[in-house]
Amino acid sequence: MVEFELWWLLIIPFFFGLGWLAARIDIKHIISETTDLPASYFKGLNLILFHEYEKASEAFSEALQIKPDSIELHFIQGNIYRKLGKIDQAINLHNKLLEQKELNKEQIESVKAELIQDFFTAGFYDRCESLSHELTSEQYQEFKLNILLDISIKKRDWEKAIHFSQDIEKLFGKSQRFPISHFFCELALEKFINKKNEQAVKHLEEALNINKNCTRANIILGELEYEKKQFESAIELWKRIELQKPEDFVLIATKFLESYKQIDKLNECLSLMSHLRESYAINQIDKIIFEYILHNEGPSKAEELAKSNLIKRPSIEVLDQLYSAQSLNNDTNSDVKIIQQVIKNTIGNRLFHLCSHCGFKAKQHHWQCPACNSWETISTELKDIAK
Numbered sequence: 134m135v136e137f138e139l140w141w142l143l144i145i146p147f148f149f150g151l152g153w154l155a156a157r158i159d160i161k162h163i164i165s166e167t168t169d170l171p172a173s174y175f176k177g178l179n180l181i182l183f184h185e186y187e188k189a190s191e192a193f194s195e196a197l198q199i200k201p202d203s204i205e206l207h208f209i210q211g212n213i214y215r216k217l218g219k220i221d222q223a224i225n226l227h228n229k230l231l232e233q234k235e236l237n238k239e240q241i242e243s244v245k246a247e248l249i250q251d252f253f254t255a256g257f258y259d260r261c262e263s264l265s266h267e268l269t270s271e272q273y274q275e276f277k278l279n280i281l282l283d284i285s286i287k288k289r290d291w292e293k294a295i296h297f298s299q300d301i302e303k304l305f306g307k308s309q310r311f312p313i314s315h316f317f318c319e320l321a322l323e324k325f326i327n328k329k330n331e332q333a334v335k336h337l338e339e340a341l342n343i344n345k346n347c348t349r350a351n352i353i354l355g356e357l358e359y360e361k362k363q364f365e366s367a368i369e370l371w372k373r374i375e376l377q378k379p380e381d382f383v384l385i386a387t388k389f390l391e392s393y394k395q396i397d398k399l400n401e402c403l404s405l406m407s408h409l410r411e412s413y414a415i416n417q418i419d420k421i422i423f424e425y426i427l428h429n430e431g432p433s434k435a436e437e438l439a440k441s442n443l444i445k446r447p448s449i450e451v452l453d454q455l456y457s458a459q460s461l462n463n464d465t466n467s468d469v470k471i472i473q474q475v476i477k478n479t480i481g482n483r484l485f486h487l488c489s490h491c492g493f494k495a496k497q498h499h500w501q502c503p504a505c506n507s508w509e510t511i512s513t514e515l516k517d518i519a520k
């Protein structure tokens with residue numbers, strides 16, 4: 134036993150020595166590669182770190198003059214041009230690179246992939262699409278499908294978008310059920326607008342088959358019933374949202390109230406909405422009810438509601454509601470109107486629908502984030518960015 138331990142004491146320094154040697158070889162290799170790069174390359178990288186893209190672009194132009202054959206330097210410069218919105222310069226840069234005769238097949242495809250991104254950013258979708266079909270090697274197939282999918286979304290060609298998403302799912306095992314359910318919803322909306330309600334319903338059922346929690350499908354299904362004045366059916370469909378994603382209820386809450394009013398059961402609706410507000414902390418329900426009462430029953434009733442809410446849940450949002458109702462009363466003095474305006478402006482500058490993926494702030498709700506293109510990442514409720 135003692136001998137065995139001594140043997141280990143000898144072998145550990147041996148392996149340590151081997152590791153040290155391997156590290157030295159790697160470091161030597163790295164040093165030989167990096168010393169080959171011009172100083173302006175490192176200057177450019179440093180400027181990128183501090184988001185100084187204009188200056189970084191100048192540094193990489195210098196670096197390119199010293200090393201005009203470096204494809205990687207062209208790609209970095211092209212990316213910076215895209216970042217700066219100088220798409221024509223990015224396209225020129227990549228086109229000139231493509232004209233170089235000594236590029237191999239793999240390099241040609243990598244330059245084309247950059248050019249495809251330039252065309253996409255510039256909105257030249259047809260050129261982007263035809264160039265995408267020239268990418269034949271295995272390593273660009275996922276990139277190609279994603280670009281074709283993005284083009285279909287930009288062109289609002291939802292059938293193609295479904296087709297490419299299904300291919301991505303099948304070939305690369307990446308779940309696309311969220312986007313596909315939205316593509317079916319978009320198709321349904323088109324049919325709905327063209328009065329082809331039966332086809333719209335079919336697409337919405339497909340959306341729910343793909344993603345059973347697709348609240349958007351239930352919202353539209355309910356709207357189809359609402360348009361036909363089938364208020365009870367609309368209510369039943371919208372009630373399902375509680376089991377899917379309760380916070381999305383705010384998107385349909387006003388029509389939900391209106392439907393109950395049409396069947397003379399407004400009080401039942403108010404208690405149901407109060408349950409949703411309490412159970413899922415959906416604060417915006419208070420504001421929706423307040424506005425509904427204000428428009429349908431007048432400022433006095435709305436003021437009563439705001440006062441009672443202010444006692445239960447004091448907040449600047451409810452104070453805004455109280456002053457809004459008071460400022461609409463005829464006998465209100467001008468001070469109340471001034472205070473109301475100040476509060477409204479203060480809150481108005483702080484409330485946004487926020488994207489949980491990229492932090493994008495929107496004044497309106499979007500199912501797809503306009504900044505990062507993610508689906509269902511923008512909050513349905515308005516969030517106070519000061520909190």
Ligand SMILES: [Zn+2]
Pocket residue numbers: 488489490491492493502503504505506507510
């Ligand atoms: Zn986003």
